[in-house]
Amino acid sequence: MTKLRWPLFGALVLAFGVAAAQTYPNRPVHLVVGFAPGGSTDVFARALAVPLARELGQPVVVENRPGAGSSIAADMVSKATPDGYTMLLSPPSGYSVNPALNPRLDYQKHLLPVTLLGSSPLVVVVNASSPIKSIGDLVEEAKKAPGKLNYATSGNGSAPHFCAALFMQLTGVDMVHLPYKGGAESVQSVLSGDAQVTFATPPTVLSLVQAGRLRALAVTSRERSPLMPDIPGMAEAGLPAYDLASWYGLFLPAGTAPAVVQTVFDAATKAVQQPDIKTVLAREGTEVLLSKSPQDFAGYLAQDSKFWVDLVKRSGITVN
Numbered sequence: 001m002t003k004l005r006w007p008l009f010g011a012l013v014l015a016f017g018v019a020a021a022q023t024y025p026n027r028p029v030h031l032v033v034g035f036a037p038g039g040s041t042d043v044f045a046r047a048l049a050v051p052l053a054r055e056l057g058q059p060v061v062v063e064n065r066p067g068a069g070s071s072i073a074a075d076m077v078s079k080a081t082p083d084g085y086t087m088l089l090s091p092p093s094g095y096s097v098n099p100a101l102n103p104r105l106d107y108q109k110h111l112l113p114v115t116l117l118g119s120s121p122l123v124v125v126v127n128a129s130s131p132i133k134s135i136g137d138l139v140e141e142a143k144k145a146p147g148k149l150n151y152a153t154s155g156n157g158s159a160p161h162f163c164a165a166l167f168m169q170l171t172g173v174d175m176v177h178l179p180y181k182g183g184a185e186s187v188q189s190v191l192s193g194d195a196q197v198t199f200a201t202p203p204t205v206l207s208l209v210q211a212g213r214l215r216a217l218a219v220t221s222r223e224r225s226p227l228m229p230d231i232p233g234m235a236e237a238g239l240p241a242y243d244l245a246s247w248y249g250l251f252l253p254a255g256t257a258p259a260v261v262q263t264v265f266d267a268a269t270k271a272v273q274q275p276d277i278k279t280v281l282a283r284e285g286t287e288v289l290l291s292k293s294p295q296d297f298a299g300y301l302a303q304d305s306k307f308w309v310d311l312v313k314r315s316g317i318t319v320n
Helices: 003-023 040-056 068-078 092-101 135-144 159-171 183-192 202-210 258-271 275-283 294-315
Strands: 029-033 060-064 086-090 111-121 123-127 150-153 176-179 197-200 214-219 245-253
Touching: 029 040, 029 068, 040 060, 040 086, 040 111, 040 258, 040 275, 068 086, 068 092, 068 111, 068 245, 086 092, 086 111, 092 159, 092 245, 092 294, 111 258, 111 294, 123 135, 123 183, 123 202, 135 159, 135 214, 150 159, 150 183, 159 176, 159 197, 159 294, 183 197, 183 202, 183 214, 197 202, 202 214, 245 258, 245 294, 258 294
Parallel strands: 029 060, 029 086, 150 176, 150 197
Antiparallel strands: 086 245, 111 245, 123 197, 123 214
């Protein structure tokens, strides 16, 4: 292609992008999730799909691509055609945590942040028969017998694992990690007495707390969650420096036309505020939390990624 033809080629590319944005969307959209059906991210995606389809005027198909802590899904979306028809719904593991654990993963730079959609703290729980009745008691017991208390998680590098690691760093206690294949197994470990404490997602423990089988000590956010108002936040529990809640965000492949990004942003922010989805998310302990703009979300993620890189380095957590 000669020099004289480059301006014409660039104009054609720009015109094609503008035309695509003007007709978007005109076919079904795929919302990719990096976890199997039934998990908290999948529940969020399926709750979001219905009102998002209403806003976009096209069907939204939830596509589960589980594996590698959601890295498979994130990598897939990062390589998809940047036309707005393939989106990623991800918690921190898919965007921030996995690249912190494995710097060779480079899909972050090929994903375009659209908006934050929700936030959900974990819950610190012990067996209801345990003498531990507060975070202060947990710290006291752990310091009294270093290496004797067991904490259960849903696996190495999982959100509960990092929550426990941050807890031990801030309090200086030493507890033994019991990793399981999922959240249900880790909760069962506390019920059976194999582990003394776990940091769990709200859906896996709230019904057991209400039934009097588990005792909730705190949520992992600094302040109380409005969806779990009877459980203290970490500041109230005595650890004001502790603040670690999971989030859910929406991403598109890098290179997606700005007009398409804005359309998706507008549709998603309207969809997630609908009463029907808010009801579903509240049952999961998830509060709607929105970005002001895609740029606002990108700034949030820059800080979030730095936090996870630092935590991985300090904790020495690996997934090997």
